Amino acid sequence: MENYKPDPVFESLGREKGAPFYDPVTAAAFPEHHVRYRNQRWAEKVGLGGLTEAEWIAHFGRFEPLPDNLSAPVAIRYHGHQFRTYNPDIGDGRGFLFAQLRDDRNRLLDLGTKGSGKTPYSRFGDGRLTLKGGVREVLATEMLEALGVYTSKTFSLIETGEQLYREDEPSPTRSAVMVRLSHSHVRFGAFQRLAYEKNDEAIAALVDYCIAQFYPALNSKSGEARVAAFFGKVVQHTAQLVAQWMAAGFVHGVLNTDNMNVTGESFDYGPWRFAPVADPSFTAAYFDQTGLYAFGRQAEAGAWNLAQLGGALSLLASADALNEALQSFSGAYEEAMAEAFLRRLGIERKGEGDFAFVANFLKWMTETGAPYEQVFFDWFCGSASEERAAKSPVAELYGQDKFSEIRSALTAATPEKPERLAHEYFNAPKPCTMLIDEVEAIWAPIAEKDDWSIFEKKLEAIAAMREAHDFAASRFSP
Ligand code: AMP
Numbered sequence: 117m118e119n120y121k122p123d124p125v126f127e128s129l130g131r132e133k134g135a136p137f138y139d140p141v142t143a144a145a146f147p148e149h150h151v152r153y154r155n156q157r158w159a160e161k162v163g164l165g166g167l168t169e170a171e172w173i174a175h176f177g178r179f180e181p182l183p184d185n186l187s188a189p190v191a192i193r194y195h196g197h198q199f200r201t202y203n204p205d206i207g208d209g210r211g212f213l214f215a216q217l218r219d220d221r222n223r224l225l226d227l228g229t230k231g232s233g234k235t236p237y238s239r240f241g242d243g244r245l246t247l248k249g250g251v252r253e254v255l256a257t258e259m260l261e262a263l264g265v266y267t268s269k270t271f272s273l274i275e276t277g278e279q280l281y282r283e284d285e286p287s288p289t290r291s292a293v294m295v296r297l298s299h300s301h302v303r304f305g306a307f308q309r310l311a312y313e314k315n316d317e318a319i320a321a322l323v324d325y326c327i328a329q330f331y332p333a334l335n336s337k338s339g340e341a342r343v344a345a346f347f348g349k350v351v352q353h354t355a356q357l358v359a360q361w362m363a364a365g366f367v368h369g370v371l372n373t374d375n376m377n378v379t380g381e382s383f384d385y386g387p388w389r390f391a392p393v394a395d396p397s398f399t400a401a402y403f404d405q406t407g408l409y410a411f412g413r414q415a416e417a418g419a420w421n422l423a424q425l426g427g428a429l430s431l432l433a434s435a436d437a438l439n440e441a442l443q444s445f446s447g448a449y450e451e452a453m454a455e456a457f458l459r460r461l462g463i464e465r466k467g468e469g470d471f472a473f474v475a476n477f478l479k480w481m482t483e484t485g486a487p488y489e490q491v492f493f494d495w496f497c498g499s500a501s502e503e504r505a506a507k508s509p510v511a512e513l514y515g516q517d518k519f520s521e522i523r524s525a526l527t528a529a530t531p532e533k534p535e536r537l538a539h540e541y542f543n544a545p546k547p548c549t550m551l552i553d554e555v556e557a558i559w560a561p562i563a564e565k566d567d568w569s570i571f572e573k574k575l576e577a578i579a580a581m582r583e584a585h586d587f588a589a590s591r592f593s594p
């Protein structure tokens with residue numbers, strides 16, 4: 117436990133001075149514990165890699181406190197707009213903050229749960245997570261990390277031996293409890309709740325917490341400028357997050373304000389999907405009938421949510437100052453799109469014209485219906501992949517006239533670290549993907565015969581992709 121650096125700072129917010137941020141809760145007692153996924157790579161980075169299986173279960177299945185950490189788990193309070201309707205009844209309804217620690221760069225990390233039992237915010241829910249939901253969250257986080265998206269990591273998944281009933285799944289279905297590792301769990305909705313309660317003092321305390329922990333460069337600012345600068349940071353990081361989802365071909369599915377973090381870190385994976393092609397109307401959640409959170413509308417959703425956060429912060433800063441920050445979204449988004457797409461394509465930034473290239477590229481992707489991941493795979497590092505692209509299963513697309521402008525731009529660009537192409541991952545004809553039929557094909561043998569081999573194999577394939585890409589996952593983090 118050499119690198120284990122506990123630092124339960126959330127407790128410092130306290131419950132005094134009318135600062136209502138959380139409620140102490142207890143974890144459910146589960147009948148069984150079977151470790152189904154242990155993120156050893158990240159466990160080692162935070163000094164928990166040496167835990168025995170029994171210790172792992174004690175902490176991440178029975179939630180016995182980690183040394184010098186939170187004495188009891190806390191359910192975090194928040195509200196949120198769900199599909200644009202304000203809901204003042206939500207909060208951590210099946211999760212809690214379990215522990216906080218510092219990473220190898222001394223940044224604060226939370227260990228939060230999903231499926232750990234009922235809390236004061238469970239409403240009609242059972243406080244539980246289905247095993248399938250947990251498996252899906254592992255797959256989403258592993259893929260997104262490999263694709264260079266700033267995402268929470270799934271730290272642990274333990275099957276818990278209960279039978280759950282869900283309207284939208286064959287029931288009864290198996291249960292699990294998950295632990296996620298994330299730089300904070302401060303949602304836009306936490307600010308919304310405090311604004312709803314007209315608790316200016318608590319909003320100021322939460323802004324101070326966020327600046328101290330995530331945006332320390334703003335520490336010298338005071339008053340209204342401090343609040344507006346904090347908001348500006350959240351605007352910028354949210355724009356970057358959406359751009360990264362776009363470059364990954366990812367549809368989060370439920371972009372409610374309670375699912376957006378002030379650090380711009382992607383988290384809480386429910387009905388997510390990867391888009392097979394660049395179809396702006398591609399929607400992940402079956403219950404999103406209007407396509408509010410469709411692939412091509414994620415930037416709009418991010419901006420709308422930011423406007424709600426700005427509304428909450430308007431108790432402390434003038435509308436003008438906050439609006440100015442909000443207006444920076446579209447510029448930040450263009451810059452972030454250029455950055456995210458060029459990084460994924462493995463080519464260096466030129467500066468001016470980068471966004472125009474990305475817009476053109478996406479237009480071509482949309483019009484041709486080219487397989488999303490395949491194109492990035494085929495053209496990784498631009499000119500350095502010309503021969504590979506010529507042998508692609510979709511090489512015919514690259515011979516068409518309408519591709520010529522994009523081909524010229526791709527091959528004129530400077531490849532970024534082209535030595536990455538030496539990785540065996542790039543020798544295969546096809547990339548690693550995670551389309552919905554693949555997700556179902558991973559789940560089916562688990563459900564039918566408790567066969568985890570396809571799941572394990574997929575995790576290996578994703579690890580190879582992550583190593584091959586070698587994106588510095590921290591590039592966008594605060
Ligand atoms: P989500 O759509 O997963 O972000 O959840 C929205 C809200 O519903 C959050 O407050 C969750 O804590 C709560 N919730 C979701 N599923 C359950 C459940 N099975 N039991 C209790 N609360 C839940």
Ligand code: MG
Nearest residue numbers: 374375383384
């Ligand atoms: Mg949520």
